[in-house]
Amino acid sequence: MASELTIERVLTLVELVPRGRVVSYGDLGAIVGIGPRQVGSFMANHSEGLTWWRVTNAAGDLPRDLLDRARPHWADEGILVKRNGLGCRIADYRADLDALATAYRARIAETLERMGTAIPHTSNPAARALAAAGVTTLEELSEWRRADVLALHGMGPKALGMLDAALDDADLSWRT
Template sequence: MDARRELIIERVLRCVELVPPGRVASYGAIAAICGIGPRQVGSIMRHYGSGVPWWRITSHAGDIGGDHHDAARPIWAEEGIELKPNGLGCRYADYAADMAELERRWREAIADLPDPDAVDLDASA
């Protein structure tokens, strides 16, 4: 994996780690903060997200993707996140993290990382 990809992954995972308990953020919200697309966030979470609070990342409608519903439900209950009547997720408007605060905290958390667009791929090989 190249250095730029590793930096992008690290930036996304740090952002996910900052979503507070009892709150959620959508793939799109994380993507907007990190400067990538929502599908990239989904791919990163699928491959590298097991060590971060993955249950706090939802669709724009507050739904948990894939087959993670059963694993997320008890964690959500513990964090005070209530399921929608359809059982697929939460009401996003009720549980969304404060995105401005999340972005502020994320910028502090990535201060030690270089900008992925400034990484010299030839030097990292």
């Protein structure tokens, strides 16, 4: 189960997708640092009040029930449906992912400060490994299995021991 912070990260990013633009679950996952299926799961459970129609699969498609509900939103925003009728032309309407990532980092910094506990400095290779995996707080780290973090390139036993202690001090633990 994902932490409240991870859900907040995904939903914050969805809110930033501009009108008349779309992104894929994978696009969002790459910016947040999680998998596209996790993004889809979050959207299925937490999309009320969000511009969910701006998030599609990699081909720009949506399931039939969502597609029928998305069409009026797309028409209002000038997003055309593909000839096959299964979704939108994502290549034509994809949001600028670099600009989206920049806006997300600025917006999420405040949320991370409010909701997250910073990871202690370990070593530069370990810090880079965690950053590359999208892990920026102890709460996010607690969503990982210890063995998976140890397998990250750059993570060593000394850094892992420091993370064990930090999780323990914050009353958190590794996912089992």
